[in-house]
Amino acid sequence: MTLIDGRAIAAAITAEVTETAAKLRESGTAPTLAVLVPTDDDATAWYVRSIERAAKKVGVDCRVVQLEKPTGADVTRELDKLSADPSVHGIICQTPLPEGVTLDDVGAHIDPRKDVDGANPVSLGRLTAGLPTYAPATAAAVLEILKREQVALSGAQVAVVGRSTIVGKPAALLLLGEHATVTVCHSRTKDLAAVTKAADVLVVAVGRAHFIGADHVKPGAVVIDVGTNPTPEGGLVGDVDQAAVEEIAGSITPVPGGVGPVTTSLLLRHTVTAAQS
Numbered sequence: 693m694t695l696i697d698g699r700a701i702a703a704a705i706t707a708e709v710t711e712t713a714a715k716l717r718e719s720g721t722a723p724t725l726a727v728l729v730p731t732d733d734d735a736t737a738w739y740v741r742s743i744e745r746a747a748k749k750v751g752v753d754c755r756v757v758q759l760e761k762p763t764g765a766d767v768t769r770e771l772d773k774l775s776a777d778p779s780v781h782g783i784i785c786q787t788p789l790p791e792g793v794t795l796d797d798v799g800a801h802i803d804p805r806k807d808v809d810g811a812n813p814v815s816l817g818r819l820t821a822g823l824p825t826y827a828p829a830t831a832a833a834v835l836e837i838l839k840r841e842q843v844a845l846s847g848a849q850v851a852v853v854g855r856s857t858i859v860g861k862p863a864a865l866l867l868l869g870e871h872a873t874v875t876v877c878h879s880r881t882k883d884l885a886a887v888t889k890a891a892d893v894l895v896v897a898v899g900r901a902h903f904i905g906a907d908h909v910k911p912g913a914v915v916i917d918v919g920t921n922p923t924p925e926g927g928l929v930g931d932v933d934q935a936a937v938e939e940i941a942g943s944i945t946p947v948p949g950g951v952g953p954v955t956t957s958l959l960l961r962h963t964v965t966a967a968q969s
């Protein structure tokens with residue numbers, strides 16, 4: 693069993709991004725990521741700080757815009773402003789959003805050229821059509837890990853558990869683009885274990901601790917655990933019961949230290965790409 697080292701993969705991406713950011717700075721462009729924060733919960737605050745820290749390391753400027761109990765109109769007004777601001781190259785609108793506001797509604801207000809976390813339905817449409825676009829960073833991280841680990845995807849059976857717009861659906865589309873045979877499972881899937889047990893690659897993004905156990909995994913499978921569930925002790929666990937699945941899987945991404953760090957490094961890679969064009 694191999695534990696996939698997400699931090700090492702993130703470090704390799706970060707090295708590439710640092711080089712590109714330095715070249716941009718030499719030519720007079722300071723690559724800039726705007727982070728719109730519409731809530732004040734602890735998890736969001738932690739994630740925003742980790743983006744700021746990572747951005748600073750690679751030479752990307754990070755502009756955090758914190759909103760206090762905004763309406764949907766407040767959020768879209770701010771996104772319109774950032775979209776029109778020539779000093780901003782990338783925009784991410786943090787989820788969760790306030791009650792009654794959806795990312796699909798506000799995402800349309802992020803200029804697709806700056807949509808580094810793939811939230812605009814235009815970006816998602818382009819992804820569906822197989823056109824160049826920014827995929828949501830978490831979904832992109834799933835594919836990046838599989839590629840760097842040289843996992844054969846063409847013709848492989850892949851099960852994606854979770855169908856969110858931000859992870860499950862775009863991850864399935866990216867995997868389809870690699871010629872995998874993709875099955876998307878969700879809360880109404882009958883006999884989930886039968887589907888996941890047939891998968892050479894299992895991607896789990898449901899947001900429930902220990903959702904996937906030993907009975908769900910094919911011997912030797914590659915397991916990508918996208919979940920980051922806070923524990924009462926202040927730690928973090930994935931959606932996969934790691935201890936149980938370790939006995940069966942061929943390789944697995946740990947939590948922490950798996951998909952998370954790769955997600956943040958790709959958000960920054962997307963930002964320098966946006967600053968280059």
Ligand SMILES: Nc1nc(=O)c2c([nH]1)NC[C@@H]1CN(c3ccc(C(=O)N[C@@H](CCC(=O)O)C(=O)O)cc3)C=[N+]21
Pocket residue numbers: 739742784785786787788809829830858920928947948949950951952953954955956
């Ligand atoms: N529009 C939007 N896009 C997102 O991509 C998005 C979002 N909203 N809202 C919140 C979730 C959560 N998320 C994480 C990213 C990295 C780590 C990460 O790097 N975690 C460390 C945790 C280190 C620790 O606490 O021990 C790790 O997994 O190693 C975690 C969580 C992105 N999200």
